[in-house]
Amino acid sequence: MAVFSLPVLNYRAIRPAAPADLVVMFKDTRSRKEIEGKVLQIVDKFMFYAGIWEQQGIYSLIVPNPATATDIIEEVRKLPGIELRESSLLTNISTKLEC
Numbered sequence: 001m002a003v004f005s006l007p008v009l010n011y012r013a014i015r016p017a018a019p020a021d022l023v024v025m026f027k028d029t030r031s032r033k034e035i036e037g038k039v040l041q042i043v044d045k046f047m048f049y050a051g052i053w054e055q056q057g058i059y060s061l062i063v064p065n066p067a068t069a070t071d072i073i074e075e076v077r078k079l080p081g082i083e084l085r086e087s088s089l090l091t092n093i094s095t096k097l098e099c
Contacts, residue, residue: 014062020069022059024076025083029054035081042075 024039026032036057040050046068049060063069077084 017062017064018066018069020061020063022057022061022072022076023084024057024059026055026057027081027083031081035079038079039076039082042072046072 022039022043026035032054036052039057039059040047043059043061046061046063047059048062051058061069061072063072073084076082
């Protein structure tokens, strides 16, 4: 178990963009480093924080719109050796957009 925190973000300052978290589970710790590099290439221009652990990666992103979030999910889902937490990205986006 890990506890971490990020400074409070002014979400109004990033409008119309939205914050999102992408949670990826690595199926094989031996190939994690290679897979992690591919995930980072996909999310690089949207990422402001990454928490990488042996079995899991959490990537905090600011995406311009929900469609971009869908594109990220589709691209990451194609990578071998990973498992996405179901709707981990879109759930966070829809919650933030409702606020």
